[in-house]
Structure formats: structure tokens, C-alpha cells
Amino acid sequence: MQTINLSNEATKTRRITVIDALRGFALLGVILMHMLQRFGIFSGVRPDESLFPMLDEAIQWLSQNVIMGRFINIFACLFGLSFFIQMDSAAKKGIDFRKRFLWRMAILFVIGVIGNCFFTADILSIYAVFGIIMVFLFPLKNWILILIASLLLLGAPRALMTGYDRIVKTEQVSETSQPARRPAMSNTAKPSFINSAKENLTFKLQGKLNYQFGMYGRGYITLALFILGLVIGRLRFFEDVQTKQKRNIILFFGFALSSAVISLILNLIPQEPLNFRMLMTPGFDISFALLAVTALNDIQIVIFSGALALGFIVLYQIKSIGKYLDVLTPYGRMGLTNYEMQGILGAFIFSAWGFGAIFGTWGTTEVFALGLVVYAIQIIISHYWLKKFRYGPLEWLWRSGTYLKWQPLRKA
Template sequence: MRENTIALPPSQRITVIDALRGFALLGVILMHMLDHFGYTSVSGVTFPTKWDGIIQWFTNTMIRGKFISIFSFLFGLSFFIQMDRASKKGFDFRGRFLWRMLLLFVIGLIGLSFTYVDILTIYAVFGVVLVFLFPLKNWVLMLLVCLLLIGVPNWFIIGFDNIRFDNVINEQTIVTVLPDITEQPIENSTPERMTFLQSAKENLTVKTLDKLKFQFIYSSTGYLILALFIMGFIVGRLRFFEQVHIRKKRNIVLFLLFLVSTFILLMVIKLVPKVPVNLLTTGTEVPFIALVISALNSLSTITLSATLAMGFISLYQVAGIRRYLNLLTPYGRMGLTNYEMQNVMGAILFSAWGFGPIFGSMGAALLFVSGLIIYSLQVVVSEHWMKHFLYGPLEWLWRSGTYLKWQPFTRRQKSQKAEVISQQRSI
């Protein structure tokens, strides 16, 4: 029988998902490094070089918002996989998943104490939303996705009476073209000397509140994350990844389709008349064209994210390339641990209580290279860790907390447990 002629059984781990998650976290750390993980520079002056400009253009075009989109999509996909595998074993996982999201929220709060750009608390809340959306048909979920992508929630925030279809606004009113999904830092006035506890308090209160306002009032970022969660769930229902290794032509066609769609959307955005930009507030008059541009930006972010994901998936199906991309598989399996370690290291590098005076004054090129170095070290550590352990540290704690029982941690423990079960069955 020819290799790769049948779909993977649902119970078998799909390694391309882990590798793709590891790939997504590469973009996350690079973007966060350039954004100083949300910390303002505490001292020093940066003199941009030619390379800094090139790196800034590249990251804003190809990385900002795209890799966190892939990461968010994979969360929705993981939700489906957990639900599906539980149902095949004969029990409803929804109650357990709600408890799991509460634990994730707690982990996210700890992450927020290091840097407010940590997104796990929002993931936990949207995970709860997915549980209630679980019974809905795919067409209903797709309709909801479309409404989120075109920015319908923002229409209600603005108020329909304030949407100007004639595109004529009061001269004293400045509106915004709502940005797409980004990791854009929020300006703050952090004092030059601040302890960790003072910084944690500010991150958990003032900065988090500002972040939520930006994501759900001043932009459509938060709603796009929810849309990506739902899309991941739908793709899981369609069994896309269970057949991804045998549908190579489909993968390439989808890559080209998303690539062309991105190009068309970007061209349309360039042709649409521009409007003045600033922060959006409730009660502000907004020309309809601004909302159109916002929706187009959101769609282009989604299609470019899909292009990157499908490009990675297509390359993963090439045996000679897969052996190298599989280096990211252990990293992706430890995605939660590695994501939080990125945030902890970012806080140490850029905070006032850490090395902010040094790294806060670095240019984009140096920060980009520093991000690559940190990521590479994490890849090496993850590979060695997964040779001896079944899960990353946070993954193991999360799993143990989910089932309220300590789970096997080392591969030796799993082997011993399997041996005991085998002996019991033979008696």
C-alpha cells in the first residue's frame, strides 16, 4: 500500500499543527521584541539605521498581526480536537473545558503581571464563548464570523446615527480607520524607577484596561480574535488537518488562492479614498468609507495569515523540508510554556526593574536579531525537554489541574504506568 493514502485517525497527534504553532510563536516574539513587550524605553535615545527601517517595514507588513492570528486560529482548532476526542470516548467535555478556561485565565493573570501584552486572559474568555457556540451549525458560525470580520460590533459602539454615508464630517471631528489585528503597544508614562510589584500592579490594572479599550472599542482587534477562534473550530469540524498530508494539491491551491486574495485586497485598499485618522470614541461621527477600509484591512490580515499558514503547511509536506520544520514540533507542543517564557524574558529585558535602560534603546534590527536568538534557544531547550518529558511545565500543570489529578510527567512514568496496566490485564 502506498504511503500517506489514508487520513489520520482522529486519536493520532497531528504534528503539523504543533509545528505550525511553533512557527506562529516565532512571529509573536519578533513583533513583541520590536514593541518592547509593551514597555516604554526608560532611558537612552535610538538613532535609526537603514537596517532598522527595513526591519520595521518587513515586520509591519509581514509579521504584525499575522502570526498572532495563526496562533489564535490554532486555539479554536485545539478546542474542537479536545471536544471531538472526548465525544468519541463517550463523554461531554464542555464542563471540563469551562474549568480548563478558568485555569487558563489564572495563568494569564500571572502572565499579565509581567507584561500587559499577554493575551491568555482574553483567550480564556473567548474559550468560554466557544463552549456556548459549540451546538451551532457551521453556516451559523460562518455568518457570525462574517459579521465580526466586517466590524459589526464597532458599528454599534459608534452608533448608527454617527455613521456618515456622505463621508462629510464636522471639521473638528477626526475619525479613525480601525486598525487590523495587531500587537500595537499602548503609550504609557512608566516612571524610570519602578519595582516589579509596582509594574505588576500597573500591568494588571491601568494598562490592561487601556488594552481592552483598544481591542474592543477603539479597534476591531478583539472581535477578530474571536472570529479566528470560530474559524479554527469550523476547520476542525471539516477534518481539514486529518487529511492535510494526502491533499497536497489542495494545500497549494489554497495557498495560491489566499495569496491572490491578499494582493487584490491590498490593491483595493490603495484605491479607496483615505480619511483623517485618530482614535475612535463613542459618539464620534465616522464616514462609512472608514468602516469599509477597516473591514478590508481585517480581511487582508486574515488572508495574508492564511497564506503564511498554507505556505508552511505545503512546505511541511515535502519530506526533505519537513525534517527541518519538525524542529518546531517540540516547541509547538510546549506552546503555552514557551509563550509565557517569552513574556517573562521580555519583561526582564525591557522593564524598568530589568534591563530596560539597555534594551529599550536598541534599534529594530538589533531587537529583531535578539528575538531570533531567544527563539532559537527556546527551540533547542524544547527539543531536549520533550525527549524526557511528556508535556511542557505549564502544559503539565494545566492538564493536571483540568482533571484534578497529577498526570504522568516524564516518559519513564508513562512507560511504568503502561507496564503496570499490561501486567494487570495479564492476570
């Protein structure tokens, strides 16, 4: 394997670029998954008869077994890592960055709410809340942080909610077990961005919060990944990532093998008695078997995400491959801008008030290809933008808001 020989200063620069490139890689999976889900938007039309049935089936398998939940996990973990880098950098300068970071999260929350007007599953407002929690977790020792992350991954919040529900269960269960009805807004109101934003911030927001903090508990996995990102930062993993290539390869195979073993165990467990939809529907009794299998599935997905990230890092260290993967570095540096633009473009593409009448009829293969095209265009824009400017547009606004002072944008 041909590797890159670097000086100490160059190694430091390479360490930063691999983080940015990895973030860009994570956002590839994010946009592809959201495209396949049509950004959670139903425009009133349905896909036409499939033009590529076999390819559609292959892409659906890829989305379910490789993309869904995996790439966004990498994105979340890198947020925790970025939190550590900011806190550590400030500490080296003798600065207490905690209050500034809390303000920074308040700004991110606002950005997330605005993004949520376009795309109901925009995650930034949730990230902002977790970022505040991270400030209070920061003083804890690594073993305590790992313990908290482990409990979250094992489904402790889900188990506590199940126990609580069984204790306080009343006769109202029969009423609460009925899923909330979706307002028939699309039938009574003219499709428009305003109406779509209202729905995203009301009814769909309830579904989002249930998905994040209800029995499904996606938000608890995200918080665990934030914590693990912090621990990875403390262990200085990326500071010597270029010099410890053997370690990275061993870790990759370890994560890949662990993921495969857990996946095999899950496949041996009979799935028929387990109704996973119960996790999204209030009022149902959740069995211990379902709790255990869900926790095992969450752990498998997180470990798979680790294998993906390490596989990318290993490939990035190979000179002949890394020079091509490095094209993702500008994309990752503008991760906030690119993530938000994905949601905005998704709204325009699939909404009834946008081009939903056209793209809503596209099949799985077509929207997957469209996601790749959008991603490629964003890569090109990011590359040329950062040639002239220091930060992406949203990154610049966020940084300026953080310090309450306009930051220099254009390069000298």
C-alpha cells in the same frame, strides 16, 4: 515536488506534528513583533542612533506588512482548532467535555492574569473568556458559525457601537474625547516588578480592553478566528492534510491572490481623510468610509494569515524542507509555556527594573536579532525537555489542574 509517503498511522502522527509545527511557526512571528514593540515597555531610555538604517527600514516594512497581526491570527485559529479536537475526542469516548473545558478556561484565565503582570498585552485571559463563549457556540451548525465569524470580520460590533454612540451622543463628548492621561507612576515610584505589575493590571489593562473591545475591535477578530478554527476542525481539514497536497497548494494560491487583490484595493483608496487613531480614542465620530476600510483591512490580514499558514503546510509536506520545519514541533507542543516565557523574558529585558537601561537603547535590527536568538534558545530547550518529559511545564500544570489530579510528567 518530492513528498512523503506515509501509512495511515504515520499520516495521523504527521497530521498532529504539522499542527504543532504550525503553532511553533506562529509563535515566531509573535515574539518578533513583541520584540520590535519592546513588549510595550518604556524603560526611560531611547534607542541610540541607528547602526543599520537600511536594515532597520527593511525590518520595519517586514513587521508592518508581513508579521503584525498575521502570526497571532494563526495562533488564535489553532486555539479554536484545539478546542474542537478536545471536544471531538471526548465525544468519541462518550464524554461530555463541556464542564471540564469551562474549568480549563478558568485555569487559563488565572495563567493569563499572572502573565499580564509581566506583559500587559498577554492574550491568554482574553482567550479564556472566548473559550467559554466557544462552549456555547459549539452546538451551532457550520453555516451559522461561518455567518457569525463573517459578521465579526466585517466589523459588525464596530458598526453597532458607532451607531449607538451617534444616538446617545451628549455634551460630554468634548470631555470623553480627550485620551486618558497616563499616571506618572514612573516619575514618582521606584521602578520595580510590583509597580510594573500594578500598572499592567490597572491603567494598561484599560488600554488593553479598549484595544480588544473598543472601536479597534481586535478581540472580535480573535473570536472570529476561534470560530473558523472550530469549523476547520469539523471539516477534518488536518485529517487528510497530507494526502490532499494539491488542494493545499490551490488554497495557498487562492488565499495569496485574494490577499494581494484586497491589498491593491486598499492602496487605491485615499488614506489622507482616514484617521485610524480615532478608533483608539473615545468620543470621535467614526465615518462610514473609515469603518469600511478598517473592515477591509482586517479581512486582508486574516486572508494573508491563511496564506502564511497554508504556505507553511505546503512546505512542510516537501520532504527535503519538512524535515527542517519539523524542528518547530516541540516548540509548538510547548506553546503555552513558550508564549508565557516570551512575555516574562520581555519584561526582564526591557523593564527599568530589569535590563531596560541596556536593551532599551538597542535599535530595530538589534532587538529583531535578539528575538531570533530567544526563539532559537526556546527551540533547543523544548527539544531536550520533551525528550524526558511528556508535557511542557505549564502544559503539565494546566492538564493536572483540568483533571484535579497530578498527571504523569516524566517519560517512562
